[in-house]
Amino acid sequence: xxxxxxxxxxxxxxxxxxxxxxxxxxxxxxxxxxxxxxxxxxxxxxxxxxxxxxxxxxxxxxxxxxxxxxxxxxxxxxxxxxxxxxxxxxxxxxxxxxxxxxxxxxxxxxxxxxxxxxxxxxxxxxxxxxxxxxxxxxxxxxxxxxxxxxxxxxxxxxxxxxxxxxxxxxxxxxxxxxxxxxxxxxxxxxxxxxxxxxxxxxxxxxxxxxxxxxxxxxxxxxxxxxxxxxxxxxxxxxxxxxxxxxxxxxxxxxxxxxxxxxxxxxxxxxxxxxxxxxxxxxxxxxxxxxxxxxxxxxxxxxxxxxxxxxxxxxxxxxxxxxx
Amino acid sequence: xxxxxxxxxxxxxxxxxxxxxxxxxxxxxxxxxxxxxxxxxxxxxxxxxxxxxxxxxxxxxxxxxxxxxxxxxxxxxxxxxxxxxxxxxxxxxxxxxxxxxxxxxxxxxxxxxxxxxxxxxxxxxxxxxxxxxxxxxxxxxxxxxxxxxxxxxxxxxxxxxxxxxxxxxxxxxxxxxxxxxxxxxxxxxxxxxxxxxxxxxxxxxxxxxxxxxxxxxxxxxxxxxxxxxxxxxxxxxxxxxxxxxxxxxxxxxxxxxxxxxxxxxxxxxxxxxxxxxxxxxxxxxxxxxxxxxxxxxxxxxxxxxxxxxxxxxxxxxxxxxxx
Numbered sequence: 001x002x003x004x005x006x007x008x009x010x011x012x013x014x015x016x017x018x019x020x021x022x023x024x025x026x027x028x029x030x031x032x033x034x035x036x037x038x039x040x041x042x043x044x045x046x047x048x049x050x051x052x053x054x055x056x057x058x059x060x061x062x063x064x065x066x067x068x069x070x071x072x073x074x075x076x077x078x079x080x081x082x083x084x085x086x087x088x089x090x091x092x093x094x095x096x097x098x099x100x101x102x103x104x105x106x107x108x109x110x111x112x113x114x115x116x117x118x119x120x121x122x123x124x125x126x127x128x129x130x131x132x133x134x135x136x137x138x139x140x141x142x143x144x145x146x147x148x149x150x151x152x153x154x155x156x157x158x159x160x161x162x163x164x165x166x167x168x169x170x171x172x173x174x175x176x177x178x179x180x181x182x183x184x185x186x187x188x189x190x191x192x193x194x195x196x197x198x199x200x201x202x203x204x205x206x207x208x209x210x211x212x213x214x215x216x217x218x219x220x221x222x223x224x225x226x227x228x229x230x231x232x233x234x235x236x237x238x239x240x241x242x243x244x245x246x247x248x249x250x251x252x253x254x255x256x257x258x259x260x261x262x263x264x265x266x267x268x269x270x271x272x273x274x275x276x277x278x279x280x281x282x283x284x285x286x287x288x289x290x291x292x293x294x295x296x297x298x299x300x301x302x303x304x305x306x307x308x309x310x311x312x313x314x315x316x317x318x319x320x321x322x323x
Numbered sequence: 324x325x326x327x328x329x330x331x332x333x334x335x336x337x338x339x340x341x342x343x344x345x346x347x348x349x350x351x352x353x354x355x356x357x358x359x360x361x362x363x364x365x366x367x368x369x370x371x372x373x374x375x376x377x378x379x380x381x382x383x384x385x386x387x388x389x390x391x392x393x394x395x396x397x398x399x400x401x402x403x404x405x406x407x408x409x410x411x412x413x414x415x416x417x418x419x420x421x422x423x424x425x426x427x428x429x430x431x432x433x434x435x436x437x438x439x440x441x442x443x444x445x446x447x448x449x450x451x452x453x454x455x456x457x458x459x460x461x462x463x464x465x466x467x468x469x470x471x472x473x474x475x476x477x478x479x480x481x482x483x484x485x486x487x488x489x490x491x492x493x494x495x496x497x498x499x500x501x502x503x504x505x506x507x508x509x510x511x512x513x514x515x516x517x518x519x520x521x522x523x524x525x526x527x528x529x530x531x532x533x534x535x536x537x538x539x540x541x542x543x544x545x546x547x548x549x550x551x552x553x554x555x556x557x558x559x560x561x562x563x564x565x566x567x568x569x570x571x572x573x574x575x576x577x578x579x580x581x582x583x584x585x586x587x588x589x590x591x592x593x594x595x596x597x598x599x600x601x602x603x604x605x606x607x608x609x610x611x612x613x614x615x616x617x618x619x620x621x622x623x624x625x626x627x628x629x630x631x632x633x634x635x636x637x638x639x640x641x642x643x644x645x646x
Contacts, residue, residue, distance in 0.1 A: 089486060105416065108413070127562065141563060142482070143562060148481070155465070155474055156471065156475065158471070159465070159471040239464065
C-alpha cells in the first residue's frame, strides 16, 4: 500500500500522516510507502519508506513525476485557502484548479491504473440563496473563486471516475473547528479562536452575533473522513462522487455554552464582543447546516456535538489540560 | 467594434461571420475588425479588416496572442464534438476545457479589459435523471466528458464575470436542426438527416422510435442567440450567467409530420425505419424539453415550430428549392 498525500505539510495533511502511521494499514494492507508532497517539503515519519518532496502541482511536470510510481491511494489536499484564492485569482486557479487537473490527467494518462483519489472539496461550493438546512439535492452555486475551483475539481473527478480512469471521491469538508495554532486572518477564524484562545487562558474576539449558525467538524473527524473515503466501496456511489459530510450544527451561542460546560464559565468569559460588519457580511453567505443523508448512510461520522469537539481539542492539542 | 470568433471555420462560426458582415454593426457600433480563428484557417470575408488564423487554443501561447489586441466581443465557439470528447479524453480536456481556461485567463490577465465573452455551452450539461420538461432551476449533472467540460467552462465564466475580469454569458444551445452538409456519425445525426436527405430527394434512416422527443433550434436561430447574447445587458443576469435557451420541443413523429406538411408526403416517405438500440440508448439519456423562462424574458427567440425550422433550411441551404 503506497500512499501519496498532496498538501502533506498542512494541518490536516500532518494529522492524516500521523494517523496513517499509527494505523499501519489502509484498505487492509500494510502501508509500505508514503510519498508526502507540499510546496515546502513535509516531514517523513520515522520507519516509513518513502519520500518527502517540495513540489508545486501548478508546475505541469510535478504531477506526472508524483504518480509515476503508481501510488494505490492518493489524498489530494493541496490548495491555497479561500481568502488567497479570492484575492489572487491567477494563483488560485493555478493551484486549486490546474493543480487538480494536472494530478487527474497524470493519473488518467497511465494505462491500467485507476487509484483511489480522495479530494478535499469544501462546503464553499454552495452559495446563496441557500435553504437553512442543505439537503443532498441542493445545487452547488459557488460565489467565490475557491468554491468554483473546488466544484470544477469535483466535476472532473466525477467524469474521470465514470470512465474508470481513476476512482475518485470528493469530500465537502465542514469548517474545521477547533483549528489548532495561531489566530489567522481568515474570515472564519473566529469560529475556532473563540474556543481555542479561552481554553489556553487567553482572550478572544467575537465579531458576529451569537445566533450566527454554521457547520463544524474537528480535525480528528476530518482525518476520519479522509481515511473512511480511502477505504469506502465506491461501487454504490453512482455518478456523483461528491459528498456533503456530517458535522455539528451550532450557533456561536452554542459554541460559547459548550465552552462554559466543558471549561467553566471563566473560560467563556474570555470572549470580547467587537462587532465587525465586514466579517458578518461574509459569513452571512455561508451554509448553516446540512442533512447529509448519503454520507451518513455510507458510514461517515462526525462528533455528536460541540462539547465533544472541544474535548477532542483538549485531548489532541492540549495534552488534556485546560489553560 | 473588434470581434474575435474562435471555431470560426465551423458551421455555426461561418454563419455567424456571414451574419455579422451582413449587419455591419454590433452593439450599435460599426464592425471595424474581425479576428477569425480555428484549427484550420477560416476565410476572412471581403471588405472587413482583420485576420483569419490557424491556431489551437490548447496551445498555451494561442489565447494571449489572440486577445492581445483586446477585441471588444469574443464568441468562443471552438470545441471538439461530444463523440470525440468521449472517445479521446485527453484531447477533449485539452481543447474543450484547457482551451476555454486559457482564453479566459488571457482575458483576465489584462488590466482594465473585460470584454463580452459569449460561450457556446450545451444542453449536454444535463444528465439523467431529468424531468420531462427542464426548468431553469434543474441542476446540471453531466454524464459525458463533453457536458462536463462545458459545465466547467460555465463555472469559470461565472466566477470571472463576478469578479469583473470579463463579461461572460454561456448559452446552452439546443440541438441544431437542420444541420446542413453530409450525414455524419454523431448519435444525434438522424434528427437532421431524416429531414435534410428527404428534402434533397434522398433516402434517410431513422434508428429510433417516433415518440423520441428532443429540443431543437435552427442554425439561423443559433446565430441569433449568439448575436443577442453579444448585445444583451448582462447587469440583470446575476451570478449565474448560463442560460437554457428557447427551442422547439418535438418528437421524431412531429418532425416527420412537419416534413409532410412542408414538403409533401412523398418527402416523408423517403425515411427508412431501421431500429438501432445503441443509438436509442444514447438518446434516452438526453434532455427532452425545456421551459427556459429566464432566456425568454431576456429576449432570446427560437422558431415557433418544426415547420418553420424546415422552411429556414429550405431558404438558407436550398435556395428555396425542395429536391
